[in-house]
Amino acid sequence: MAREKPAELLTVRQVLDELGGISRRTFYRWRELRIAPRCIRLPNGELRVRRDVLNDWLDKRAEGAAS
Known part of the structure; x- marks a missing residue:
């Protein structure tokens, strides 16, 4: 049985960069x-x-996304 790969953990800095700075x-x-x-x-x-x-x-949060 294959073990699931753990989710990637992002630093706050990485999140800020991904959100456009x-x-x-x-x-x-x-x-x-x-x-x-x-x-x-x-x-x-x-x-x-x-x-x-x-x-x-x-x-x-995408425009037009269903609630």
Whole structure:
């Protein structure tokens, strides 16, 4: 039985770059408002976003997307 490959974990910097270079401040504001993609907090306090979570988050915000 093949084991599933773990999801790619993106740093906040990588997420910011993928979102067109939004500011870190904007990202953390979105987190406060609970509209940012779900994050994982590592034991060292750093945040990561799973690639599949970011892709789903982006898909839900596409123009003309079904609710």
